[in-house]
Amino acid sequence: MTLLSLLEKKWLRQAASSPAHFQSLLRRRRKGEPLQYIIGTQPFGPLNLRVRPPILIPRPETEHWAIQLADRIQNRPRRTLLDLGTGSGCISLLLTHLCPALSAHAVDVNPAAVELANENALLCSIDRFQAFQADFLHQDFPSHPSLSPPYDILVSNPPYIPLAEYLTLSDDVKKYEDPRALLGGNSGLDFYHAIARLAVRERFLSPDAIIALEVGHNQADAVSAILQSAKLRTDVWPDPWGIPRTIFAYR
Numbered sequence: 001m002t003l004l005s006l007l008e009k010k011w012l013r014q015a016a017s018s019p020a021h022f023q024s025l026l027r028r029r030r031k032g033e034p035l036q037y038i039i040g041t042q043p044f045g046p047l048n049l050r051v052r053p054p055i056l057i058p059r060p061e062t063e064h065w066a067i068q069l070a071d072r073i074q075n076r077p078r079r080t081l082l083d084l085g086t087g088s089g090c091i092s093l094l095l096t097h098l099c100p101a102l103s104a105h106a107v108d109v110n111p112a113a114v115e116l117a118n119e120n121a122l123l124c125s126i127d128r129f130q131a132f133q134a135d136f137l138h139q140d141f142p143s144h145p146s147l148s149p150p151y152d153i154l155v156s157n158p159p160y161i162p163l164a165e166y167l168t169l170s171d172d173v174k175k176y177e178d179p180r181a182l183l184g185g186n187s188g189l190d191f192y193h194a195i196a197r198l199a200v201r202e203r204f205l206s207p208d209a210i211i212a213l214e215v216g217h218n219q220a221d222a223v224s225a226i227l228q229s230a231k232l233r234t235d236v237w238p239d240p241w242g243i244p245r246t247i248f249a250y251r
């Protein structure tokens with residue numbers, strides 16, 4: 001049974017419509033359901049995003065690098081962005097919200113994620129964002145007629161957990177969050193190889209494009225090497241806990 005903090009109880013009380021409803025929310029939380037799924041929202045920078053299972057709940061480390069990236073691109077002229085594996089839409093919605101000259105396309109293999117991301121765009125009154133269903137591992141990607149490379153900015157928080165590590169995750173994560181959002185193949189690196197292949201494809205990215213990719217806690221060296229073998233230069237950004245978390249790449 002999950003032990004609840006006073007703060008969690010306060011948030012659940014605020015979300016409840018009656019004392020009986022509050023008791024039912026408490027029961028769900030005590031059984032291990034993530035607080036954000038029960039309340040239905042998660043703050044992400046200045047945005048308050050809708051969340052629902054099994055779409056990944058946006059994480060604080062992702063929010064941290066997305067804000068850092070916004071600082072870098074804020075004053076650039078009009079730019080286009082592609083978000084691979086958008087989930088709730090959090091990264092590209094925050095970037096388009098903070099950078100008025102940016103317009104974003106986002107893709108996800110899961111239609112429920114696409115629906116949620118587009119719903120969040122509407123909720124946040126962001127009209128420079130569109131999400132589409134597409135599989136970026138597929139060799140025909142981006143076959144969707146609305147996707148229009150070359151893009152100036154490529155962002156992704158792809159599934160990166162290696163199979164062996166996935167099996168050790170807490171039951172709460174495995175029970176509620178989509179394995180397709182988490183599992184990055186046996187090594188955890190499958191999606192980074194796919195992104196590197198896209199980066200070198202002719203006219204997929206503009207010549208001065210930049211790429212920002214979130215990585216797992218011990219993957220920074222391996223992912224930097226994958227991108228360097230695609231003739232990209234790389235920097236590593238730490239997260240607020242000092243863990244190398246984001247690979248920033250450029251030509």
Ligand SMILES: C[S@@+](CC[C@H](N)C(=O)[O-])C[C@H]1O[C@@H](n2cnc3c(N)ncnc32)[C@H](O)[C@@H]1O
Binds near residue numbers: 058084091110156160
């Ligand atoms: C780690 S989650 C990240 C979600 C969101 N960007 C975030 O940071 O919270 C990865 C996302 O990639 C999507 N995904 C997995 N495989 C995919 C594929 N082959 N093509 C497109 N999206 C994929 C999953 O459905 C999931 O929403």
